[in-house]
Amino acid sequence: LTVTAPQGFVASGVHARIRKEKRDLALVRSLVPATGAAMWTQNRVLAAPVVVSKHHLELAQPQAVVVNSGIANAATGEQGITDAATTAEHAGSLLGLAPEQVIVLSTGVIGAPLPMDRVLAGLDAASTALSADGGPDAAEAILTTDTHPKTSVSHGAGFTVGGMAKGSGMIHPNLATMLAVVTTDYPLEPGEAIDFLRPTVALSFNAITVDGECSTNDAVVLLSSGAAQIERTPATDAAFAAALHTVCAELSHAIVADGEGATLLAEISVSGAASDDEAKAIAQRIATSPLVKTALFGRDANWGRVLMAAGSAPFNGGYAQLDPALVSLSYNGTPVLVDGAPQNVEPPVDGATCTIELELGLGSGTAGYLTSDLSYDYVRINAEYRS
């Protein structure tokens, strides 16, 4: 049931004709006063709904989320801001909420205006269709070129976390891209949601890549209805954090596995770095290297490329620390390099997953990163596609 799995939520997904076929407008709302938070793309070019929703979050606790697919409402100037604000206003009036209690998200083509007549009529329909079984329709409505819906539910003792996401590449062909809405009935005070969301996003949505791009529309929203009415303790908080992480990690995993043209999912694991930040810089550099990714497509344990990438990971205006004489590297558990010495083995890279473990021997910094391979289909999808 995705976002309607936790108590207190209703949702819907309708076809507003923003896209030709397929549901394209999702609505999620809490039936009781909710708390929430969001994390946003760091791109300097922010889509209009991101600008408007960030502002709304400063003014009020979010009670509902509107998501449209098909048009990103990015690079649309003043009109785009007005359209995003109008969307929130209309949703609010339908739901009995102030505009600032509504979060608006968009994903789709950059540079095109929202067809507001269709969006507003779609909102009327979505509002009527709201139901406690509406999660799957909503999860479908937010997709663009994804090949299937991405959903996850995790049950704790007396509470539930549910989520839906879209994304098939950190950014899409002219589409803007990764969105996730996570709901829970675990009770949170206003202002607390961000403290739970930030650390888990760092380890999930911010530790995946398909092509290293960073979209104008990326957003993760967490809403809590508090309807579970359980007694909070440090232990239940920890259980909630764990359930939230399970949902975010599953959604992230699903996004990479459905990466554009992906035939393989690789888990990059870096340890022994001078710091966690340097470990992350190195893991990200490996995960975004076209040479590493094409080798994975070729099912080739081409460790020289991993080493080359690791040695040139941007960090603090230079490169992250690495001493080649101390480096050990393994593919799927088979060492290919031990303390800088090549082992003259060729571990098989077959199947749909691969783990690459790099130990730097410098300190205690660690990081993980999920990535996909770079295939002919990635080129085809992104060279041929123009919506």
Added chain:
Amino acid sequence: LTVTAPQGFVASGVHARIRKEKRDLALVRSLVPATGAAMWTQNRVLAAPVVVSKHHLELAQPQAVVVNSGIANAATGEQGITDAATTAEHAGSLLGLAPEQVIVLSTGVIGAPLPMDRVLAGLDAASTALSADGGPDAAEAILTTDTHPKTSVSHGAGFTVGGMAKGSGMIHPNLATMLAVVTTDYPLEPGEAIDFLRPTVALSFNAITVDGECSTNDAVVLLSSGAAQIERTPATDAAFAAALHTVCAELSHAIVADGEGATLLAEISVSGAASDDEAKAIAQRIATSPLVKTALFGRDANWGRVLMAAGSAPFNGGYAQLDPALVSLSYNGTPVLVDGAPQNVEPPVDGATCTIELELGLGSGTAGYLTSDLSYDYVRINAEYRS
């Protein structure tokens, strides 16, 4: 005649059987006491010849350069250092030079040892073959998967600059990659060569990309025989700087045009940035974006992707400054975005070149970057190739 075009130089290129077919060992030497300098890859993983040659340059002015293709002598541990030092020593003994007067460069497979018997026998043959006509043989011997030699000669008033380069991608499939040797008869005092080399490399070899990779072996070497014996003035210095830049720019251009799988060469030009450094960060981010590069392969003026990339250019731990409302963008001279407003035009992207001009409206920072498109062939070459 490439590196033998300036007076005072001899060169040769022989087949030392490091590679199966094709010349694979080049030798360049100055017949009179030379001065010189080099610039090296910043990768933390340095190939053995880079380590040894950097040390040699600290001890003496360079008089000769040995380049082998086929084996990069990178990730080869202590043995690699010994092999690079032995190569310099043997070349020195053949040429009547101290080992530290010899620069050694290697390009080819990472993680494999140099076949030293073949290298040393090859050096004997290369030393015998040295001639004032040997430039083209040398230019051929340094190539790996390049489809043709890259050479350039520029004549000033009474002096000449000549160069050869290899590279077909900033880094190659398991090969390590961009090398250039530039010679001149323009007289330079010891220590001066680097002052001429550094600024022109920043604008040429350091402003190109094929896939954003940074190799373990990249190097640019400048040798001056001083044989032109002209009277130096500020005006002749400026003329020399211009000729040097012409040669470096032509070699850089040739490398990108011969980029792996490249079907199009794109010139990215950024102006109006808050600073030159930020302009360069933005130009580089656009030039390395897989989405921008696949769109170019599809001959699609997909400006939304350029804007997305520009808005997420890493700079000082964040992103370079950019205000979407001030941005203007054009393809081949046709504006697609003016002060943030889309122009609803679709400029044709056809032929083998494309210029993308981005004006940020923030300050006076400018930068240029050359890049290639990302094609099926790039994936094929890098997924299938394993030497």
